[in-house]
Amino acid sequence: xxxxxxxxxxxxxxxxxxxxxxxxxxxxxxxxxxxxxxxxxxxxxxxxxxxxxxxxxxxxxxxxxxxxxxxxxxxxxxxxxxxxxxxxxxxxxxxxxxxxxxxxxxxxxxxxxxxxxxxxxxxxxxxxxxxxxxxxxxxxxxxxxxxxxxxxxxxxx
Numbered sequence: 001x002x003x004x005x006x007x008x009x010x011x012x013x014x015x016x017x018x019x020x021x022x023x024x025x026x027x028x029x030x031x032x033x034x035x036x037x038x039x040x041x042x043x044x045x046x047x048x049x050x051x052x053x054x055x056x057x058x059x060x061x062x063x064x065x066x067x068x069x070x071x072x073x074x075x076x077x078x079x080x081x082x083x084x085x086x087x088x089x090x091x092x093x094x095x096x097x098x099x100x101x102x103x104x105x106x107x108x109x110x111x112x113x114x115x116x117x118x119x120x121x122x123x124x125x126x127x128x129x130x131x132x133x134x135x136x137x138x139x140x141x142x143x144x145x146x147x148x149x150x151x152x153x154x155x156x157x
Contacts, residue, residue, distance in 0.1 A: 077111035
């Protein structure tokens with residue numbers, strides 16, 4: 001069994017917990033309680049630094065290895081999320097079309113809901129077909145903040 005490590009970033013919208021193995025990010029989520037690890041592998045240091053750069057508005061793309069655990073459909077959906085450019089949004093329907101399953105809009109929503117790697121795999125960039133903000137495990141106010149943050153910093157380095 002792989003060891004898990006926990007690190008935290010105090011973002012403007014709440015504490016973000018990053019969980020990694022020795023070489024991959026396993027999850028990124030908003031939390032109330034922290035449980036710091038004594039050991040901090042390089043991947044954790046990189047993830048914390050990249051998250052800091054993201055919140056400073058200078059990082060647009062994360063360059064990390066992820067450990068994705070889900071069905072083939074979920075993994076395909078999460079990989080499609082990685083293709084949504086910083087500061088842009090796509091609808092659930094557009095994601096379904098991009099993965100070649102135009103009728104899978106609701107399934108895309110379900111896969112989005114199961115994304116364990118918030119912010120880095122940008123499920124916050126997925127909106128309803130009517131351009132409304134719908135569904136975000138971290139809360140719609142955080143989704144709104146993240147989208148506004150990206151719009152504000154879209155032209156920074």
